[in-house]
Amino acid sequence: MVDLSAKIGDLVLQNPVMVASGTFGYASESADLFDLNQLGGIVTKSISLNPRAGNPPPRIFEVAAGMLNSIGLANVGVEAFIAEKLPFLRSLQTRIIVNIAGGTAEEFVRVVEHLEDESGIAAYELNYSCPNVREGGLEFSQDPSVTQKVTAQVRRVTGRPVIAKLTPNVTRVSTIARAARDGGADAVSLINTLVGLAIDTETRRPRIYAGKAGYSGPAIKPVALAKVFEVAQEVDIPIIGIGGIFSSNDALEFLIAGASVIQIGTANFVDPTTGIRVIKGIERYCAEHELPACAELVGSLRPWCDNDTSS
Amino acid sequence: MQKSNEASPAGSRGIFDCRVLSITHFSNQIYSLRLSCPDIAQKAEPGQFVNLKVNQDLFPILRRPFSISQVNQSDGWIEVVWKIVGVGTELMSRLRTGQVVSVLGPLGNGFTIDPDAENAVLVAGGLGVAPFPYLFERLVAMHRRVRVFLGARTGSELVLTQGFSRGNADVELATEDGSVGFRGLVTGPLVTFLDKTEHLDSVQLFACGPTPFLNAMCEIAKKYQVKCQISLETTMACGFGICVGCPVRTADNGKRFMLTCVDGPVFEAGKVALHG
Numbered sequence: 380m381v382d383l384s385a386k387i388g389d390l391v392l393q394n395p396v397m398v399a400s401g402t403f404g405y406a407s408e409s410a411d412l413f414d415l416n417q418l419g420g421i422v423t424k425s426i427s428l429n430p431r432a433g434n435p436p437p438r439i440f441e442v443a444a445g446m447l448n449s450i451g452l453a454n455v456g457v458e459a460f461i462a463e464k465l466p467f468l469r470s471l472q473t474r475i476i477v478n479i480a481g482g483t484a485e486e487f488v489r490v491v492e493h494l495e496d497e498s499g500i501a502a503y504e505l506n507y508s509c510p511n512v513r514e515g516g517l518e519f520s521q522d523p524s525v526t527q528k529v530t531a532q533v534r535r536v537t538g539r540p541v542i543a544k545l546t547p548n549v550t551r552v553s554t555i556a557r558a559a560r561d562g563g564a565d566a567v568s569l570i571n572t573l574v575g576l577a578i579d580t581e582t583r584r585p586r587i588y589a590g591k592a593g594y595s596g597p598a599i600k601p602v603a604l605a606k607v608f609e610v611a612q613e614v615d616i617p618i619i620g621i622g623g624i625f626s627s628n629d630a631l632e633f634l635i636a637g638a639s640v641i642q643i644g645t646a647n648f649v650d651p652t653t654g655i656r657v658i659k660g661i662e663r664y665c666a667e668h669e670l671p672a673c674a675e676l677v678g679s680l681r682p683w684c685d686n687d688t689s690s
Numbered sequence: 691m692q693k694s695n696e697a698s699p700a701g702s703r704g705i706f707d708c709r710v711l712s713i714t715h716f717s718n719q720i721y722s723l724r725l726s727c728p729d730i731a732q733k734a735e736p737g738q739f740v741n742l743k744v745n746q747d748l749f750p751i752l753r754r755p756f757s758i759s760q761v762n763q764s765d766g767w768i769e770v771v772w773k774i775v776g777v778g779t780e781l782m783s784r785l786r787t788g789q790v791v792s793v794l795g796p797l798g799n800g801f802t803i804d805p806d807a808e809n810a811v812l813v814a815g816g817l818g819v820a821p822f823p824y825l826f827e828r829l830v831a832m833h834r835r836v837r838v839f840l841g842a843r844t845g846s847e848l849v850l851t852q853g854f855s856r857g858n859a860d861v862e863l864a865t866e867d868g869s870v871g872f873r874g875l876v877t878g879p880l881v882t883f884l885d886k887t888e889h890l891d892s893v894q895l896f897a898c899g900p901t902p903f904l905n906a907m908c909e910i911a912k913k914y915q916v917k918c919q920i921s922l923e924t925t926m927a928c929g930f931g932i933c934v935g936c937p938v939r940t941a942d943n944g945k946r947f948m949l950t951c952v953d954g955p956v957f958e959a960g961k962v963a964l965h966g
Contacts, residue, residue, distance in 0.1 A: 401934075402932060402933065403932050404931055404932040404934070408930055408931040408932050408952075409930070409932065411702040411703065412702075412703070412704065412705065424934075432945060432946050432947055433934065433937060433947060434937075435937065435939070435947075436924065436925075436936070436937050436938070437925060438934070438935045438936075438937060439925060439926075439927050439933065439935035439936075440925070441750060441751065441752050441927075443749055444748040444749050444751060445751065446751070446752060446927065448933070448935060450933075450934050450935065453934050453937075453947070596748075596751060597748045597751070598748075645751075647928070647932060648752060648753075648927040648928040648932065648933050649743060649751060649752060649753060650705065650743075650792075651705075651928070651930075651932065652705065
């Protein structure tokens, strides 16, 4: 028996495979397709203080080995989330992580305050790719001082684990990860989507209504792995690895690069049961390599050396 | 055929590995595919759709949604029809008998047949004919009087016309170039029909096709005060509500959105605001 359990601070998961925010709705959409309780965790859509209608179409466009999206954080708002979505999520045995969106630090805090008295929430993941309305639309995790300040403000109002989800659209993501840790984050998840653009040459319009959009899918996996590895080397904080994971081998790469946990994103749109395949594949790999626990893989990347005679 | 995920509970929609029974090339890059899929054949309602993935590669990576065109429950197959518009549909056109396709479905809300509407009128623009053979069969089985108006740019794009031969239905054809049937838009013969129909409260329209055509259908339904259901086509990723990528504006103020995949693809005319 392989021990698949994973830890992020005090948060213990039955396996290291979560589904990523914005790629699994509120989970009930997939409930008849497979047993959701097999997942290590479910991260909800980003929840904001007030309901958001989201962007006009087109919101998505397929590109090479991935897709662009700009949904505009469409969600029911925290009150309707508690009344209509949380009861189902609470009934599951897997860990529920609520992803939170805000336009200001206060909005992040207020959403957390709404959720604090609700049971069935294992952790919060803060969507720091939201545009900061006070900073001219700069994403929260594009400025380390803002990242640290918002994290610290959320930290003050909750005892639950706080995960900072970071944008890759910065010069050095480890600087931002350190700021999140210094603000009191228990873990960081990365990467959110890369900024991308596609153009219809007939109309000369962007393929996405909002213009710029988030690039996700297999194309971004090497970028994500490099960012995860960088943070693992530079900052002493648990990492949740995200970016183009479609197979268990993809997931294993992230674990070896230094992620304790991984999230499946875009792959859910193609096959919502991807997480189950990935869990089984990780277990099989560990058994074949005589690893008693998959946690032993985390950060186990071996460097090349000149006199290394092993395979 | 085999359910690709053993963890799926039985008796609902699912993801199925389905064998290609046949592929038909009509003309002008229009094809149809018959897939062995007993589970979906059992459950599918007219107007529902399936989301297909025909390759294992990274591009194209997303599934492609198609109306369920025809169903045979006893033989356990479904059919879809498409025109080549990009890499996904081009790849589909190269499928061969015996190959396996991943099918997610049945998805979405199908047509709602009004219990009081004795006269069903099916109106298609181009490949909007796709969901109608199955709807037609259902209406005939319900002993409805069915009238079919099929339009296309040119005669070679008028496909599936043989699907409406049962139950002595009236089928009227229209082409923009006049190569077959009425010369002009399909809404022309429809309006002529409505003008000479006395009991419009017994009529229910079903429309599927390009957005300008659907807008025209909504106008006609409003002018003649006729019940009308429209089936929409949009870009989709997942097909069941998790990507939130297929919004359609509500008609009330145009500021809210519904999702084509889970709130549609069939909507009551006048409930949504279509653009483009």
